[in-house]
Amino acid sequence: MSQTLPSGSLSGKTALVTGSSRGIGADTVRYFAEAGANVVINFRNKAPRAEKLAAQLRELGVEALVVGADLTDPESVKAMFDEVERTFGGLDILVLNASGGMESGMAEDYALLLNRDAQVNVLETALPLLKDDARVVFVTSHQAHFIRTTPTMPEYEPVALSKRAGEDALREKIPALEERGIGFTVVSGDMIEGTITATLLERANPGAIAARRDDAGKLYNVAEFAAEVARAAVDPVPADNTRLVGDTGSFGGE
Numbered sequence: 001m002s003q004t005l006p007s008g009s010l011s012g013k014t015a016l017v018t019g020s021s022r023g024i025g026a027d028t029v030r031y032f033a034e035a036g037a038n039v040v041i042n043f044r045n046k047a048p049r050a051e052k053l054a055a056q057l058r059e060l061g062v063e064a065l066v067v068g069a070d071l072t073d074p075e076s077v078k079a080m081f082d083e084v085e086r087t088f089g090g091l092d093i094l095v096l097n098a099s100g101g102m103e104s105g106m107a108e109d110y111a112l113l114l115n116r117d118a119q120v121n122v123l124e125t126a127l128p129l130l131k132d133d134a135r136v137v138f139v140t141s142h143q144a145h146f147i148r149t150t151p152t153m154p155e156y157e158p159v160a161l162s163k164r165a166g167e168d169a170l171r172e173k174i175p176a177l178e179e180r181g182i183g184f185t186v187v188s189g190d191m192i193e194g195t196i197t198a199t200l201l202e203r204a205n206p207g208a209i210a211a212r213r214d215d216a217g218k219l220y221n222v223a224e225f226a227a228e229v230a231r232a233a234v235d236p237v238p239a240d241n242t243r244l245v246g247d248t249g250s251f252g253g254e
Contacts, residue, residue, distance in 0.1 A: 004031040004034070004035075004227040004230050004231065005031055005032070005034065005035035005230055005231070005234060006035065007034070007035065007036065008035065008036045009035045009036065009234070010032055010035040010036045010037035010092075010093075010234070011035075011036035011037075012036070013032075013036070013037045013038070013092040013093065014037060014038045014039070014040070014084075014088040014090065014091050014092050014093070015029065015032040015037045015038070015039050015040070015091070015092060015093035015094075015095070015233070016039070016040035016042065016084060016091055016093070016094050016095070016126075017029045017032070017039070017040070017041070017042065017095040017097050018042045018071060018095065018096055018097050018098035018122060019042060019043070019044070019097045019098025019099070020039075020040075020041045020042055020043070020050075020053075020095075020097065021041060021042075021043035021046050021049045021050035021053060022046070022049060023194075023195055023222055024097060024139065024192065024195065024222055024225055024226045024229065025042075025095070025097040025098065025226075026041075026053055026226075027222055027223050027226030027227075028095055028097065028226045028229045028230050029041055029053070029057070030053070030056075030057065030226075031226060031227060031230035032093065032230060032233075033057040033060050033062045033064065034060060035230075036061075036062060037062060037092070037093070038062050038063040038064070038065075038088060039057060039062065039063075039064050039065070040064075040065045040066075040067060040084055040088075040091075041053055041054055041057075041064060041065070041066045041067070042067055042068075042069055042071075042080065042098070043066070043067075043068055043069075044068065044069070044070055044071070044098075045068070047066070047068060050066045050068070051066055054066045063087075063088075065083070065084065065087050065088070067080045067083050067084070068080075071098055071114065071118040071119075071121075071122055072110075072113050072114055072117070072118045074121055074125070077118075077121060077122055077125050078125055081125050081126055081129055084129060085129055090129050090130070090131050091126060091129045091130050091131065091134060092130075092131055092133075092134050092135070093134065093135050093136075093137070093233045094122075094123070094126050094130065094134065094135070094136045094137070095136075095137045095139065095229060095233060096119050096122060096123065096136070096137065096138045096139065096170070097139045097229070098114075099114060099115050099139070099140075099159070099163060099166075100114050100115070100159070101114060101115060101158055101159035101162055101163075102155070102156070102159055102197060102200045102201070102204075111158045111159050111161075111162035112162045112165060114162070115159065115162035115163045115165070115166045116162055116163075116165040116166035116169055119138065119166040119169070119170060120166070120169050120170060120173075123136065123170060123173060130180075130182055132180050132181045132182065133181050133182070134182045134183075135182070135183045135184075135185070135233045135234070135237075136177065136182060136183070136184045136185075137184075137185050137186075137187055137229060137232050137233050138166070138167060138170050138184070138185075138186050138187070139187050139189075139229055140163050140164075140166075140167055140186060140187070140188045140189075141160070141163065141188060141189060141190070141191070141197075142188050142189065142190050142244070142246070142248060142251050143156055143160045143190075143191070144159065144160040144161075144162075144163035144164045144167070144188075145163075145164065145167065145186070145188040145242075145244075145251075146248075146251035147160040147161055147164045148164065149251070150250070150251045153201065153205055153208060155200075155201060155204040155205050156197075156201060159197070167186055170184070170186075171184075171186075171241065174241060183237040184237065184241055185232045185233075185237050185238065185241055185242070185243055186241055186242045186243065187228060187229050187232045187243045187245060188242065188243070188244050188245065189220060189225045189228065189245040189246055190212065190216055190219055190220065190245070190246040190247060191208075191209060191212050191213075191219055192219065192220055192221065192222060192225045193209070193213075193219050193220070193221045193222070194221055194222045195222060215250055216246060216247040216249075216250065217247060218246065218247070219246070220245060220246055225245060228243065228245045
């Protein structure tokens with residue numbers, strides 16, 4: 001994996017990425033650690049995988065805290081940030097990466113609970129720990145970001161609508177964040193090759209990923225998209241607080 005952020009550029013900083021034991025979250029947290037940041041690896045139910053990643057990152061000379069938390073449980077979220085505060089004192093970067101809603105056996109309102117309510121609660125619970133020049137990044141998809149103007153495949157629509165609801169709810173917090181000098185950026189990407197969501201979509205709708213790849217010309221892989229997420233945490237905040245990654249020609253305007 002090539003260097004995404006300049007070596008040492010995040011020395012002395014602390015970054016927390018939700019859902020970072022695998023996939024985009026794991027690569028994002030790795031990029032932060034490679035740049036010198038101490039990191040918090042959050043997971044829901046795969047502790048060994050999170051611990052293995054933490055061990056790898058500690059070899060880079062940074063601290064890596066592993067904290068399990070169910071983001072839909074406010075008490076669990078509070079306990080996570082209490083542990084972060086005890087260990088690091090504060091946070092410089094918060095990446096809201098964890099999402100879902102296509103899992104089987106979940107309640108009907110699970111997508112909205114995780115992708116909207118939990119995102120807002122995580123941000124609000126983190127606020128006392130966020131330093132006054134901190135950065136917050138929310139990770140979403142073009143299929144969700146543009147859902148109001150561009151339909152998506154039926155299997156993904158509940159997730160897309162809930163993630164857009166989460167994005168809207170978080171955007172309402174921007175003025176309060178800006179008052180403290182905290183930057184907020186939404187990173188939206190097309191379908192990402194190799195993610196759990198892409199796998200579930202392909203299972204529900206065989207050929208969907210290939211069709212989208214043909215339409216877009218290219219789909220980012222996990223490492224490539226994670227690099228964009230990591231850069232969004234340090235690059236200047238876009239005027240519209242939005243960083244669009246990959247082709248958007250198939251999608252309408254806001």
